[in-house]
Amino acid sequence: MAMVIAVKPERLDEYKRLHGAPWPEMNAALKAAQIANYSIYLREPENLLFGYWEYGGTDFAADMALLGETPVCKRWLALTDSCQQPLDTAEPGDWWSYLPEIFHLD
Structure with a gap:
């Protein structure tokens, strides 16, 4: 799964700092939600964040709802x-914009 969003230029250093030392409890919550191999990439100077992860569960919506309700995730x-x-082209109500897969090499 992949997604993209913009990062505010004036908040970029803070975003990098947070992800340079992620909370172990947040990482554990992601793993409990069946998320693995999660990476976020930064494209400068456009300040675009590209996130990639693999989902190993069977009910993505339910797992994301449970993850979103955890106190550590909220913090x-x-x-x-x-x-x-969000990107100017994001769908109404979307935060990150999900990207459809158009190619995959095993």
């Missing part, structure tokens, strides 16, 4: 979301 997103802004 983490309160910090990181304030550094981000």
Whole structure:
């Protein structure tokens, strides 16, 4: 799974700092939600964040709903979301914009 969002230029250093030392509890919550091999890449000077992960569960919506209700996730997103802004082309209500896979090599 892949997604993209913009990072606010004035908050870029804070975003990098947060992800340079992620909370172990947040990492554990992601793993409990069946998320693995999760990486976020930064494209400068456009300040675009590209996130990639692999989902190993069977009900993505349910796992994401449970993850979103965890206290650690709420605290983490309160910090990181304030550094981000959806793309101008994002669908109404979307934060990160999900990217459809158009090629895959095993």
